[in-house]
Amino acid sequence: MDLMTKLKILSNGAKYDAACTSSGADRPGNRGLGSALAAGCCHAFSADGRCISLLKVLMTNQCIYDCKYCINRSSNDIQRAAFTPEELAELTIQFYRRNYIEGLFLSSGIIKNPDYTMEKMIAILEILRRKYDFYGYVHAKTIPGASPELIYKLGLLADRLSVNIELPSERSLNQLAPHKTKQAILTPMRQIADGLCSSKEERFLYKHAPRFAGAGQATQMIIGATPENDFSILRLASFLYEKYQLRRVFYSAYIPAVEDSLLPALNTKPPLLREHRLYQADWLIRQYDFSADEILSEETPNFNPYLDPKCNWAINNMGRFPIDVNKASREDLLRIPGIGPISAKRIIIARKAGKLGIAELKRIGVVLKRAQYFIITRDNPSGPHLNNETVLRALIDPKVYRTDMEQLSLFPEETDPRLPSPQDFTSVTQAAEEVVLSLSRSL
Amino acid sequence: MYDGSIAGFYCCVFESVYSRQIPCDIFVSHQAPYTLLPQKLITTDSQKAARVYRSIPLKISQQALRLVEVVFLSCMKQKELALLRFLLLAYRCNAKIMQMLAHPLVAPLLAAERHIRNESHLLRGFIRFADYDGILAASITPKNFVLPLIANHFITRFSDEDFLIFDKTHHAALTYQNRKKNFISVKEIEFSPASENENYYQALWKQFYNTVAIEARDNPKCRMTQVPKRYWENMTEMKDLL
Numbered sequence: 001m002d003l004m005t006k007l008k009i010l011s012n013g014a015k016y017d018a019a020c021t022s023s024g025a026d027r028p029g030n031r032g033l034g035s036a037l038a039a040g041c042c043h044a045f046s047a048d049g050r051c052i053s054l055l056k057v058l059m060t061n062q063c064i065y066d067c068k069y070c071i072n073r074s075s076n077d078i079q080r081a082a083f084t085p086e087e088l089a090e091l092t093i094q095f096y097r098r099n100y101i102e103g104l105f106l107s108s109g110i111i112k113n114p115d116y117t118m119e120k121m122i123a124i125l126e127i128l129r130r131k132y133d134f135y136g137y138v139h140a141k142t143i144p145g146a147s148p149e150l151i152y153k154l155g156l157l158a159d160r161l162s163v164n165i166e167l168p169s170e171r172s173l174n175q176l177a178p179h180k181t182k183q184a185i186l187t188p189m190r191q192i193a194d195g196l197c198s199s200k201e202e203r204f205l206y207k208h209a210p211r212f213a214g215a216g217q218a219t220q221m222i223i224g225a226t227p228e229n230d231f232s233i234l235r236l237a238s239f240l241y242e243k244y245q246l247r248r249v250f251y252s253a254y255i256p257a258v259e260d261s262l263l264p265a266l267n268t269k270p271p272l273l274r275e276h277r278l279y280q281a282d283w284l285i286r287q288y289d290f291s292a293d294e295i296l297s298e299e300t301p302n303f304n305p306y307l308d309p310k311c312n313w314a315i316n317n318m319g320r321f322p323i324d325v326n327k328a329s330r331e332d333l334l335r336i337p338g339i340g341p342i343s344a345k346r347i348i349i350a351r352k353a354g355k356l357g358i359a360e361l362k363r364i365g366v367v368l369k370r371a372q373y374f375i376i377t378r379d380n381p382s383g384p385h386l387n388n389e390t391v392l393r394a395l396i397d398p399k400v401y402r403t404d405m406e407q408l409s410l411f412p413e414e415t416d417p418r419l420p421s422p423q424d425f426t427s428v429t430q431a432a433e434e435v436v437l438s439l440s441r442s443l
Numbered sequence: 444m445y446d447g448s449i450a451g452f453y454c455c456v457f458e459s460v461y462s463r464q465i466p467c468d469i470f471v472s473h474q475a476p477y478t479l480l481p482q483k484l485i486t487t488d489s490q491k492a493a494r495v496y497r498s499i500p501l502k503i504s505q506q507a508l509r510l511v512e513v514v515f516l517s518c519m520k521q522k523e524l525a526l527l528r529f530l531l532l533a534y535r536c537n538a539k540i541m542q543m544l545a546h547p548l549v550a551p552l553l554a555a556e557r558h559i560r561n562e563s564h565l566l567r568g569f570i571r572f573a574d575y576d577g578i579l580a581a582s583i584t585p586k587n588f589v590l591p592l593i594a595n596h597f598i599t600r601f602s603d604e605d606f607l608i609f610d611k612t613h614h615a616a617l618t619y620q621n622r623k624k625n626f627i628s629v630k631e632i633e634f635s636p637a638s639e640n641e642n643y644y645q646a647l648w649k650q651f652y653n654t655v656a657i658e659a660r661d662n663p664k665c666r667m668t669q670v671p672k673r674y675w676e677n678m679t680e681m682k683d684l685l
Contacts, residue, residue, distance in 0.1 A: 003647065004646070004647060004650055007647055007650055007651055007654075008650055008654050011650075011651050011654045011655055012654050014655075015654065015655045015656075015657055016657070028599050029599035029600045029601075029602055031602060031603075032602075032603065033600075033601065033603065033604075034600055035596075035599050035600045037567075037596075041564075041567055041568045042568050042669070043568040043569070044568070044569075044652060044670070044678070044680060044681075045665075045666045045669040045670050046652060046653075046655050046656035046666070047653075047656040047661055047662075047663060047666060048656045048657050048658075048660040048661055048662050048665075048666075049660075049662035049663075049664070049665025049666045049668075049669060050655075050656075050657075050660070051669070052652065052655060053568075055651065056655060091647070094644050095644070095647075095648060095651075097572065097574065097579060097601070097604065098571060098572045098573065098574070098579070098644065098648070098679075099568075099570050099571060099572050099581070100571070100648050100679070102568075253660075255657060255659045255660070269659070270659050270660060272660065346544055349542050349544055350542065350543070350544035350545050352542045353539065353542040353543040353544070353545075353546075354543070354545070356545065359545075360545035361545075363544075363545045363547070363550040364544045364545050364550060364553075365553075365554070365557075
């Protein structure tokens with residue numbers, strides 16, 4: 001089989017992995033080939049609007065497992081292929097030299113057994129790092145059930161490791177990925193977290209101590225294939241951030257790739273809006289000091305499709321507003337819809353030189369579209385006097401009205417009964433008015 | 444009027460400070476318009492330029508010097524005049540100027556700085572090299588003169604390679620050969636047709652690019668936001684879509 005066909009099969013098999021970040025490793029170049037930027041670097045964007053930063057491929061799509069949701073499952077009748085280590089290393093180098101990519105994302109189906117597969121993956125990375133003197137970014141996926149020594153070895157070669165949690169609950173895992181157990185996923189995660197910690201300590205003491213997965217670990221879960229609600233997913237994510245020091249949790253809207261009675265039908269649209277809301281909430285947890293319990297609760301376990309999670313929080317906590325931009329702490333500034341870490345930083349610097357009014361905020365680049373309803377400024381010391389309906393009307397997320405609106409949940413009993421379903425409307429204006437009314441009633 | 448170099452611009456600042464005059468505009472001499480207004484040609488004097496250069500970190504701040512140097516490379520309209528007025532104000536306010544983000548003389552410079560930094564960040568990813576007998580070559584058409592800002596990134600990354608980046612907009616090129624970097628001024632560079640091997644890797648890349656997109660998530664508008672169309676002409680995988 002020629003390289004072109006292999007590349008097609010093996011990138012097709014890897015594309016459902018959401019992670020494509022190249023951030024977290026800061027390694028200036030100077031010898032050999034390559035360097036890594038702390039902020040990461042996007043090299044291209046595919047037709048679906050996702051960033052391409054790494055050459056994302058499987059080593060092989062042969063697999064002994066039969067996970068129901070996966071296109072590479074052993075019972076799926078598809079063409080199988082495998083890269084030889086030399087072939088893949090050469091391809092990575094040639095793509096890297098032309099500045100197509102920031103590095104390699106290596107995952108694999110499982111051949112023979114997890115350890116055998118891991119050894120083969122390690123062989124590829126060894127060629128890259130040793131023979132080609134490659135210092136670019138490498139993200140490697142550990143194979144569930146591989147032995148700790150091999151995970152450690154892989155971590156010495158890769159910048160980032162990840163173990164996919166796949167499905168957000170043990171029950172779903174048992175049902176859809178019978179060969180993977182919760183234990184087989186959490187054990188290596190624990191090991192990597194501990195390895196990261198001790199590698200940091202050692203490197204603090206000895207400059208040349210080996211670096212273990214310098215860019216930390218990440219994971220991904222599939223959203224919408226199983227009936228977990230948003231709150232349980234978000235709680236799981238914040239548990240992972242806290243207890244396993246994960247750098248990132250990725251959410252992947254389930255795209256039906258195989259027919260199975262246990263899965264949603266093949267013509268189901270991927271829950272992209274839900275995935276979008278999860279990322280917004282994830283961001284609030286990592287960058288804005290929010291906790292999962294502030295964003296959702298047992299009573300409202302699912303996202304409001306019409307409002308982004310931050311606006312939703314603000315609307316339900318109007319008592320904390322308006323906030324005075326000339327006095328508020330960074331934490332409070334970050335609670336204002338429309339103000340993020342960059343705007344907050346600029347506000348804090350600029351107000352040292354003089355009190356800020358609306359004109360000043362605009363000039364330093366703060367977007368006031370949403371923020372205006374929540375702030376006190378020099379020229380408006382008493383804050384805005386508006387009723388909830390006006391504010392709501394301005395905050396509704398236009399994304400919800402995209403013409404190709406997907407079904408919000410595959411499990412209809414889970415959508416918020418207080419809210420009208422987006423499918424019920426014919427016109428956008430009618431929809432907006434209905435939503436404003438029903439939301440303000442429920443406040 | 445001045446010669447277009449940063450030293451020449453510093454001499455304009457010198458002239459303005461010591462003659463106590465503020466011009467109504469500053470031009471590079473060969474681009475100056477015909478006008479009835481009185482004009483003054485500022486000749487570049489390295490000693491005067493050095494005095495101004497040294498005064499900025501001394502009287503204002505290191506941060507302000509960086510801002511001036513970066514904005515000078517940007518495509519901001521009347522950047523020389525804007526920078527001069529900024530410096531005249533900054534000599535009075537000293538280091539505090541860098542807190543005055545909302546000041547009408549400061550805010551536009553910060554916006555111009557963001558514009559050029561953003562463009563050079565994008566280009567670090569979007570530049571596409573082609574291999575011509577072991578020498579990597581790329582063309583770019585940026586709005587800002589980003590070459591000096593991206594040079595180090597590529598030099599440290601490809602330290603053992605020889606490469607060339609040609610800026611078509613500004614008729615300049617960065618060359619890196621035998622571990623030596625050089626900025627040269629060139630009108631046009633003729634690239635010879637790509638080798639068979641080069642075409643093969645370009646085809647492999649397009650194959651990968653087209654395969655990783657998930658059809659069920661197709662979102663061309665999002666791609667357009669992330670990669671504005673003006674970058675497409677120089678990108679291997681996007682050229683054919685134009």
